Amino acid sequence: MKSNSYVECPICRTEVKKDGFIEAYESPFNNQKYELYECPECELQWWEPLRMVPEFYENDVFNLYTSFHEGVRTKIGQNHKAFLKYFPGKIKGKLLDIGCGDGIFLREAQKHGFEVWGIDFDKKSVEVVKKSLGVETVYPMSLEEFCEFAKEKNVKFDVVTFFEVLEHQDKLRNFLEMVKSLLKEGGYIAGSVPNRERLFSEVDWKYFNGDYPPHHFLRFSKGALENTLKLVGFSNVEVYKLDFPKEELPAYIEKKVFGSGIDRLKVILKGKALQNQKLANAVKVEDMDKINPSPYYRILKLLKGFRNKLLFPMTLAYSYKLKGRGIYLYFQARLRNV
Incomplete structure (x- = not known):
């Protein structure tokens, strides 16, 4: 006991x-x-306490999903690019993406020859994905529900991906065991988690609540992630510390130097431009013109350009610190044969 x-x-x-x-x-x-x-x-x-709070997502996630519903994202993330770079090119077949959001990664996977499947708890995002990809194999389900569905249909997958999902889990072993149950013999997993040793982690932790509970419950280093995957029965475990993206430097240095005041001003201007405060919190400045190219958008672009020039000398000072200090750890592994 x-x-x-x-x-x-x-x-x-x-x-x-x-x-x-x-x-x-x-x-x-x-x-x-x-x-x-x-x-x-x-x-x-x-x-x-390691205990998920459902009410947090019911109240908060709609803001995060607003940009998914608008379909404004056109570029895959650095974590998704890592999959295209490191994942074995000869492996194809059925791919399930857990927490597929607006389907931006599934779109790339489909282009690279995978038969794409996805699950997400957000029903509206699921409809957006179905329409944009022209597939019906995307479902508004929890992982538990989908495991039952897959068992009934006798469906197994060659690859299961989960990007920025693992750090949310309050039953880590249970989550990974369910993932294993969905894989074919010798199947692969791939995905990403936040790198707790990333550059500017103290900025994230000071000005954002995103990397704290009840949103994130787990923090991974490269070693912790390797140990986690090996302990639950995966082999050929590979974990890559991605580089910090140069284009993100001005935004983080701004926070480090000026705090969150400028960010609040930007959200106010975005809200006026879009007439939608939830969308203002979710959408990036460069994506606003796809929704509403108002005068406020042009002001925000000018402010962003001025900020980048002002902070350029400081970005040079950080340029030698980018290697392996990125926002994400990318991982891939294979189900160990019994």
């Missing part, structure tokens, strides 16, 4: 002293106090 003086690592089950947390945090969403622990064996960091 586990002692009340200890908490248990969610992946390797090593016990850590309850008073041995490395950080404390109080969420503005639910006023819950959380404590961050690091496992001395597998290196995983996790927050306690």
Whole structure:
């Protein structure tokens, strides 16, 4: 029986002293106090209480999904580009993307010869994906529901991807076991998580609540992610520390130097331009002209150009720190044959 003086690592089950947390945090969403622990064996960091809060997503995710519904994104992310760069080119077949959002990655996977499937809890995004890709194999389901559906239909996958999904899990082993149940023998997984050792991590943690509970419960280093995947039965584990993208430097330096004041001004101007505050919080300046090219958009573009010139000398100072210090860790692995 586990002692009340200890908490248990969610992946390797090593016990850590309850008073041995490395950080404390109080969420503005639910006023819950959380404590961050690091496992001395597998290196995983996790927050306690490790318990997902469904109400957080019901109240918050619509803002995040607003840009998905508008269909304004045209460029895949750095994490998706890593898949196209590192994943074995000879592997094709059925690919399932968990948390597919607006389907921007599925579109690329389809172009590269995969039979694409997807799941997402957001019904409107699922309809957007079906229409844009011309497929019916995208479902508004949880992973648990889809596992039952796949079992009934006797469907298995050559590849299962999950980008920026693993860090949300409060039952990490259970999630990965369900993923394994969906794979064919020798099938692959691939995806990404935030890199806890990334450049400007302190900026993210100071000005954004995104990398904190009840949004993110897990923090991974390269070693922690490798250990996690090996412990649950994957082989050929590869984890890549992506470089920090140069184009993101001005935005992060702005936060570091000026705080969040300029960002608040930009959101106000975007709100006036789009007449939609939720969309203003979600959409990037460069994507606004696809929705409403108003005078406010032109002002924002001028401000962005001025900011980039003003901060250019500082971006040069950071240019040698970009290697392996990117926002994401990309991973891929193979289901170990029994």
